[in-house]
Amino acid sequence: MQPSLLEELTPVPNPYPVVADISMQEVWSLCEKARDLAWDPAKIDFGDLVSADLPAEVRAAGAEWWSLRAWMEHGATPYGAERLRDAIFSHEPFEVKQHIVNFIAEELRHHEASFRVAQALGGYQASPRSDYFQSIIPRFHDEREERQMSFYAGLAVNTLFEQLSGELLQARYENARFESIKEACRLILRDEARHVQFGRIIMRRHFGELADADKQLLGQKVSKKLRGSLLNGVYAVVNLPDDERARAGRARALAAEYGLGATHPDEEMGIIKRALDRIRADVAPWGVEIPEIPELDGAAIQH
Numbered sequence: 666m667q668p669s670l671l672e673e674l675t676p677v678p679n680p681y682p683v684v685a686d687i688s689m690q691e692v693w694s695l696c697e698k699a700r701d702l703a704w705d706p707a708k709i710d711f712g713d714l715v716s717a718d719l720p721a722e723v724r725a726a727g728a729e730w731w732s733l734r735a736w737m738e739h740g741a742t743p744y745g746a747e748r749l750r751d752a753i754f755s756h757e758p759f760e761v762k763q764h765i766v767n768f769i770a771e772e773l774r775h776h777e778a779s780f781r782v783a784q785a786l787g788g789y790q791a792s793p794r795s796d797y798f799q800s801i802i803p804r805f806h807d808e809r810e811e812r813q814m815s816f817y818a819g820l821a822v823n824t825l826f827e828q829l830s831g832e833l834l835q836a837r838y839e840n841a842r843f844e845s846i847k848e849a850c851r852l853i854l855r856d857e858a859r860h861v862q863f864g865r866i867i868m869r870r871h872f873g874e875l876a877d878a879d880k881q882l883l884g885q886k887v888s889k890k891l892r893g894s895l896l897n898g899v900y901a902v903v904n905l906p907d908d909e910r911a912r913a914g915r916a917r918a919l920a921a922e923y924g925l926g927a928t929h930p931d932e933e934m935g936i937i938k939r940a941l942d943r944i945r946a947d948v949a950p951w952g953v954e955i956p957e958i959p960e961l962d963g964a965a966i967q968h
């Protein structure tokens with residue numbers, strides 16, 4: 666290579682010391698579990714969905730729903746990639762890097778399991794058909810918001826959302842009347858439980874040292890993300906524009922009625938509210954307060 670070309674290469678931060686010590690044994694145990702409990706979405710038999718006697722509109726609703734799930738799961742991978750980069754260049758312990766690598770691989774296989782369900786139901790949609798959804802999914806992960814938090818505070822916030830989406834997925838698992846969908850939900854839930862567990866370890870180890878301003882910021886980030894993107898059609902349809910809310914809500918209701926591993930829009934808000942209350946109780950001992958979210962905390966919500 667020409668010396669002049671070498672000069673144009675982007676300098677890589679010093680990789681040394683490359684740390685090999687395990688300093689968080691509990692995180693390492695999660696990594697070992699991840700290795701033991703690895704699974705392959707391609708090995709799930711989706712034949713029950715292909716041969717099911719379902720009306721065309723139900724197949725379309727199910728395919729739309731599982732495509733949305735696939736986009737959501739995929740939304741965790743750019744977030745994971747940024748965190749992995751941070752972990753590598755800030756010389757975090759080996760097991761933290763390994764956990765994030767596992768996290769990315771696991772979210773990607775949740776994405777794969779979801780698009781395989783959509784394919785078996787009638788077709789995976791690679792991008793949302795409505796303009797609205799095209800703009801909302803990219804907002805799922807906003808790196809500018811992440812950068813305002815410290816590395817470990819950001820990881821902890823993310824796992825609070827894992828807890829919320831886990832509660833919703835549990836209801837979708839219970840709704841599923843097809844073996845393949847039930848199996849996919851069960852295996853995804855098992856991975857998500859480890860992601861939640863990681864968050865608990867991180868909170869225990871790092872929340873005690875957070876400054877009050879950081880704790881306040883953290884709570885605000887949770888409310889903002891919930892209101893700004895997750896209630897806008899991702900976790901629930903409540904903040905969608907009226908026409909899209911009616912359409913997406915109908916599709917979800919139909920998918921739920923036929924046991925395709927979906928939740929009825931009317932029950933979603935109650936599930937999220939209960940999960941949010943549990944999260945508030947979990948973070949309260951650390952002095953982290955999640956500000957009021959009118960859509961969830963307002964008196965109109967039945968729970």
Ligand SMILES: [Fe+2]
Pocket residue numbers: 738741771772775853857
């Ligand atoms: Fe996931």
Ligand SMILES: [Fe+2]
Pocket residue numbers: 741772827856857860
């Ligand atoms: Fe996850």
